[in-house]
Amino acid sequence: MVDLRSPSLPSRSAVELFGDPSGDSEPLWFKKSSFLRADFDPESYIADLRTFVPLESLGAELRSHLATLKSELVELINRDYTDFVSLSTRLVDVDSSVARMRAPLAEFRDKVAAFRIAVENSLSSLRSGLRQRAEASAAREMLERLLDTFHVVSKVEKLIKELPITVSIGPNADLVHVEKGILSNENSLHPAENGTNFRVTQSILLERIASEMNRIKFSISNAKDLPFIVNLEKRIQSATELLDHSLGNCFKDGLEHHDEDAIYNCLRAYAAIDNTAAAEEIFRIVIVTPLIQKIIPYNQSQIIDGSSSDELEEYYQKIRQSIKSDCKFILDISSIENSGLHVFDFLANSILKEVLLAIQKGKPGAFSPGKPTEFLKNYKSSLGFLAYLEGYCSSKSAVSKFRLQAVYVDFMRQWNIGVYFSLRFQEIAGALDSTLMAASVTPVDNLYSNQGKSQILTLKQSVMLLESLRLCWSDDVLVISCSDKFLRLSLQLLSRYSTWLSAGLLTRNAAAEDFIYVIHDVGFLVAELRGNFLTHVLQLLESCSTEVLDLVRRSILQAVTSLNDTLPIVKNSMVEGIAERSFEDLKQLKGITATYRMTDKLPVRHSPYVSGILRPLKVFLDGDSVVYLNKELLNWLLYSTADRITGRYYEMAADVVNLARKTESSLLRLRQGAQRRVGASSDALDNNISNTEKICMQLFLDIQDLLEFAKFNDSVLLQGCIALFFNIISPAFSACYFALNYPCI
Template sequence: MDHSAPGVYLTSQQCVRVPLATLQNELNSYLATLKTKLVEVINEDYSDYVGLSGRLANVEGAVVRMRRPLIELRDKLHAVQEAVRSELNSLNQGLRRRKEVATQRALLELTLEVSHVAAKVEKLLEEVAASDSVAVAAAAGGEAAADGAPAPPSPRSPLTSASAAAASAASASASAAALSDAELLAHCRLLERVAAEVSRLAFLANKGKDLAFVRALEPRIAGHRAALRGRLKAALAAALAPAPAPQPAGAAPGGGPRSVAAALHALHAAADLCEPGEAEGVVRSVVVAPMVERLIAEHKSATGHSASLGGLSALLSAITAGVRSSMGSLLEAALAPGSALRGLDLLGAAVLEEVQGALAAAMPGVFSPGVPPAFHANYRATLAWLAGLEELCATRGSVERLRSCPAHASLMRRWNTSVYFSLLYQEIAGELEDALSADRLEAPPPLAPGGAADPLTAAAAPQLAPTATLLRCLRRATSPEVVLPPLTDRFLRLALQLAQRYAAWLATAATARREAVAAAAAGGGGAGALGVVPGAAAAAGAAGSPAPTGAAAWATSMSAEELLVVVADAESVHSVLLGPFTTAFLELLPQSTPTAAPPSDCAAPDAAGDAAPNVIATVRSALAEAAEAVRGGGRSLAAALTDEAIERCVTVVRQLKGITATYRMTSKGPPSRASHYVGGVLTPLRSLLEAGSARRLASQFQRELLVLPVADGVCSRYGALAEELLSSVRKTESSLKRLKKAKGGAGGEEDSAASAISDSDKITLQLHLDVEELGRQLAALLVAGPAASADVGEVVAAALPTFRRLQEVVAPPPGLLAALAAGGGGTSAASTGGAASGGGGLL
């Protein structure tokens, strides 16, 4: 008990099923024992614990002896701490003073450097001003000597203020024009050096913008920049001016700039000065603007009043050639990878901006969508021209910069593609709407002599003018001569709308046909009016419903054989939409970007590569849906025609009611061949299949659209009529037997012998022979080659479940055929083809 665990004890007691009261008493007893032993253990050492303080001697003295060295150690540590803190404070003060001295020294050095650079800039500008004065004096020396006037004195410090800078800049153009090529090159090099120093001075001034000295220099720095800006513009204009007629050695041929090297130095100076707009403006005004103005004037003089309606491609090609000739070296230097001139946008801000502005001012008609062909040609020419400009770019960044520049966006905004599409939409959709609104169907007009057939029309070979119009409109909606890259999605929607409109036209015709037939049947025309629809229209009017009018009136005035032309055209349009049209439209997708792709060596990652499969799949799905809508409309009309054919076939099938009278009113023996009416049951279907329009349908479509629906409907209706007839005959025969049985009497044996084969059996056998003959006719339509007579029923039943049901309905009673064969009933002819279409035991 003492060493056992409580859990083990409780488990053991539960296993022997100890009562809870007994268990509680034992546990309480154990608890009391534990408490007693605990008290005994405490009392064993209690005396030692109580006498502990009495046995300790001189505790206070020991504490004092232990505290003294600790206090001494603490005092030493405090002294060291104070010494370290004082040394740290002195070091921090020294570092702070050193930092202040360094800061003051840096400010002093910055001030000295700003002053030195400012003086250097002023000295360089004085050199530039002196050279300008010498050039001006040399140019005006002859005139001054002739007039007796002294030469103007050289300015002492021309750029000490903004007004002096403006005055010196005014004379810069004349001095730059008077310099020789070598002097101009040296002058531009000096300006590039000055620009570098001015840029350095601006950097230093921005670094020390809080200094009073620097703030005092700001007017002088602004004057230096203004003076340098004017001289740079003058020098760049002089360097870019066309070379004189007798070109010196080293000049660019073909009307190029006077000095390419000097122009490059001036452009570098403008880039260093961080003012690219001034240089771009000079290039635009000196090089691009005169060239564009001259080319536009030559183009207008060559094309006359039609200059704004077309011919933009030739003008833009001439502009591109002129840009390459007059600015080739500049563009090559500015667009080279890592060029220091990458801050200049000569293509966008100079060339593109000037061209689009000049075209809008001198030839506004090129942007007018009033003449869609000319608008399309001009837009395509513009895209090709932009692609040519992008070919001049050597890096991906240059291409992106050209595409994102304001001039590019302004040029593309001038093309009102929405109005262009609206005009074409009205033209294309209006043409199809006019063709579909006609109240009669006509053949498409013949192709003009020497004219090229439309690819879609040639692929479909339509037999109706509306279908030919649809294909022609679809071709225009995918023609590269009509579609513009930004409008690809709109032309896709247009094509889908054209297809849906054609499908709705077919559905409306099918509905009108069904309504006319229903009205004819309600007016007493019956199934006989189904093939000649003028009678149906008249019957509809006689029945009180209005005769069909409008766009679908032709559907009620044509025979079923003629309407098959519409079904055949619908199938052709379906094939064209899924085939040639889809292929032609997908060819437009890779060119759906507004400009050409960058060169291969700087091509951007193919961002459209991942999206292209999705786009292609979406386009294919949309066109497939439109094609299915067209096929659905055509098959809806085909279903209406097959319903008519079924009614005409069932009209013949209803003659089976005469079989009852034949065998009840006569003592005719069992039948041996099919009834004569069976040969005419499928005559309406054969008429449809032999029509020229049906022959245009593939055999698969003939079977799917005509043969199977008509055969299924005829077999279903035939089975219902046969089942009704046999049910009536058997009920009548059953009633007669009950009456005879009720009469009883003599003569029963004679009656039984005479009626070994009842009239119902004869009628059932006749229907069985008729169905077998119908199966042979259906097999001839369903099977391409000759089929064995033993397999005819199985072949037809496999294709038509309703025919199998018909066979089950007219199946003779078990043993009847065997009994007739044994009794010489002559049924062998029924199984060996005795069902001649003209024979029979009726009428």
């Protein structure tokens, strides 16, 4: 019967699934094979397991494994113990056995040693033979090279003898040739065609000779000291001279007649013998020198003193035209792809070299930085000319090669930019410094005819600063390669102007009008430098990296911020200047005490000094320079000045009243003591008005008149003055006023 209670699938015990902790089975994480690995490391093994296995469990498992290994070792020893013990019984007559085995082994060793000696002798002989064979091969190779050199030298001499003989047909006629001593007969070619054929034939033959000469140089490169080569040196030298002479004449002839085929072959010949300098020099002398001397004469017989200036732009224009019409053909030939003529640099070593020589001899003043304006024009014109020459380069690598030429470096070294900047520095910085050294600020001419125009500068010092800054970055002054120096100069100019404002100007007791000009100009300069000036500078340096542009922007803005930080100092100095003038009249306030001391006189009108307290402020507001202040700044200046004046007024009035009270209290005590001694009544004294009350009455009248005087200006000033003046009126002043029935304000 089928047991319905049992499942249809075979069941698995819990021990199979989870392991039996009480049994001998090892856990899944414990691998015995790990101990047998060659790279087993106990520390790393424990470090890997301790992340998920407690150290106690690991230690217990290792101890269990050790016990198992020990028991297995004991079992192995016990299993083979009988064989180990019986081994000693079987070892009988071992010495005789060893003696019998030793004899054949010794014989075999002797045979091996003898064979080794024979092999080494054979190997030595073989190596000696191979060495002799290599030496013979090298000698044979050298001999073949020497023979080849001899044959090539003979071949070159033969080819040189086969060069056509040139015959001139008249002074201006083309060249014809005589080959192998036979003159052209009447059936020969037309003279022009004949001359062309001659040049081409000669150039082809010269190219072939040049290639053979190149073979000679290669052949003798490693055999210079051999007697055979020494004996050939005279012949090789003679052949070289003949080749150079013939190749030079052929190349000159090809240049004079613009024979491109002959020129191409001659250039290949020069490239083959690695003598590019000779071709470049011949082209300079034959073609470039006459052209440049027509434009810039530099021979003493050609120079006419005072005939022209040292400006180079006009000469460069003519040189460009000459290059385009008379030199472009060879530049095109030397730039033909896969021609091998890229080794020539006619731009630098022929054209630029001759131009530099002509300027040095014919226009030496062009390089002089003593005239900065002309020097900069010539420098920029020269850079433009170099850029024009670079336009003939076929690739970026060609441009780089052109700029690395010694002539190019020498040409750029002629322009002493360091001296030029020093002169410009003295010119620009000196002009600003001399302006700032003036005894006082100097308004610009026709200043008041421009009233109401906020987009102007009012002081010559400020105008000179802005002109100097703009001059640093103008096209007539700036050299881009020295832009870092001109940036530093700009920052120095701003720093010098800021120092003049914060230190020099404030120590001269300048008038309030001067401070108005300074405040206006600083505001205008800050706006201009942060706007148009900064934009112009960044546009000039747009080719620089983003990091450089950001550094330039932050440096200029930081300098402008430093300039703007001088405004609070200038404003406070102007307020102090106006207030100090008012303080001269305030000093008369102390005379009130003497006026009412020991007298029955009562105050009935304000003091004379009151009208002079705000007069400096009124004079300031009536001045023509106020138009250069905006309304917000003007209100601030009025309020600050009024606050400064009334603050001092309050301090002086309080001191006068307090001193009067102390004096009166002392006198009152003395009088009361005297009256008590004589028994007199104090009623009469009590009914009198004290000096302190009289002083307070006078001060109140003065304050009233001061408030009336303040109404001369707009409501903003009036409100500020009234608020401040009412703070001056102490309770004692107003109490005296009401007690005497004075009219209320």
